[in-house]
Amino acid sequence: MLSAESAALVRATLPAVAGALDEITTRFYATMFHDRPELLDGMFNRGNQASGAQRRALAGSIAGFAGALLADPGARPDGLLSRIAHKHAAVGVTDDQYTVVHKYLFGAIAEVLGDAVTPEVAAAWDEVYWLMAGALISREALLYQDAGVQPGGIWRPWTVVERRTETPDVVSFVLRPADGGRAPRARAGQYVSVRVRMADGTHQLRQYSLSSNPGGELRRITVKRVTGGADGPDGEVSTLLHDRLREGDGLLLSAPFGDVFLDDPVDATTPVVLVSAGxxxxxxxxxxxxxxxxxxIRPVLLxxxxxxxxxxxxxxETHDLVGRLPSARAVFWYDRPGPEEPDARTGPMDLSGTELPDDATVFLCGPLPFMREVRGQLLGAGVPARRIRYEVFGPDLWLPDTAA
Ligand SMILES: Cc1cc2nc3c(=O)[nH]c(=O)nc-3n(C[C@H](O)[C@H](O)[C@H](O)COP(=O)(O)OP(=O)(O)OC[C@H]3O[C@@H](n4cnc5c(N)ncnc54)[C@H](O)[C@@H]3O)c2cc1C
Ligand code: HEM
Incomplete structure (x- = not known):
């Protein structure tokens, strides 16, 4: 619970802190990685550092959490914390590292805001930090326990048993635990991290959703090659997986995590709507x-x-799976339709001609502009916000706008 004295100080300084968060987080990561280079090698995603996406996600989450505490001193905004805790577990964050992050974050706040940070102001923000850290640490402990792993001990070697080209720029890898043991339980919709050694000898992690559960001890990921352009270079891990990873090769995978999964009871009968792009x-x-x-037998609309x-x-495969479900149907939209899909619609997804089932749970995944647009259409069609669950394929830069 945020104390009344701290709440007053946080309220008074929130505009100044929020306004400077970009500079604060830039400085925070720079000093932390300078002193603790092992965190950038094998934990943080350097693409997200280069693009600034991780910095913005961190800043947005702190401002969002502080704002929630000011509205309700006992608040623990579930959507915000859950998403971060799952991502933290998927990269192996441990509770001792919160002290490291605290040191560099508060050093950066003091440097950027200078004299405005009196000892009282620093103590008030300290309280916010540790309330957030405490909430994350307890969630992460439960996630590690639930996954049956030691805190941070998420990695296990797997072997690629099949590599399949899906489209010119998408490849699937079917994997089996290299130790011959059981595959960990994964919930439908969850993701794993992969950890790879780059050409320069450093290590990088990326997350990939489990695109199927092919049975037995097999798991599958499906990776799109990220091609660079005017805005940036080729994606480094997706390019490496496409160019290098072959049948018989090993790959380090984390235990599965992610808070966007089908968690209804197996005998649920309510409809499911699955909405995606790319x-x-x-x-x-x-x-x-x-x-x-x-x-x-649930009604499913894909x-x-x-x-x-x-x-x-x-x-x-989507057609095949839809065909195996008695009450499922699929509708596709293409910018450039083709004879393979004569019933598909042309252009961006437009739900105006699509009847959405009542009381459905909706899962949404795709580029952020697509998700913003379609979420707006879903809300306009009367789907309550709480029924729309979304996965972002990168640091979540959307959550702060939609935390309500
Ligand atoms: C929960 C989750 C699930 C996911 N599931 C899947 C999945 O099922 N399939 C899938 O294909 N992907 C998935 N992703 C995305 C995946 O994790 C990677 O982000 C993706 O493969 C790109 O990684 P990369 O290393 O190839 O690209 P990166 O090297 O990380 O680059 C990413 C982007 O940043 C840009 N960039 C890099 N460096 C710079 C720079 N210096 N300046 C400017 N821009 C720069 C690049 O041009 C590129 O556009 C998922 C992500 C998450 C978080
Ligand atoms: C209160 C403290 C912290 C806050 C508020 C915080 C916040 C966040 C947020 C918002 C994200 C992005 C989640 C997403 O994908 O949407 C994230 C990811 C991450 N965090 Fe934290 N975090 C904290 C502490 C830590 C600590 C202690 C570590 C360990 C050193 C850590 C390491 C990471 C890593 C490695 C990622 C993934 C980065 C990436 O993929 O680019 N965080 N965190």
């Missing part, structure tokens, strides 16, 4: 495969937008 199809096929394995049928990864 490579955002991967958690959706994971959920669809799960429903098919359960022989679910909506997907892509550039063309040829670019639509897992398209044939």
């Amino acid at each position: 490579i955002g199809c991967t958690p959706m096929t994971g959920i669809l495969a799960h429903l098919a394995a359960l022989r679910s 909506l997907h937008a892509d550039r063309s049928p040829g670019d639509h990864a897992l398209r044939a």
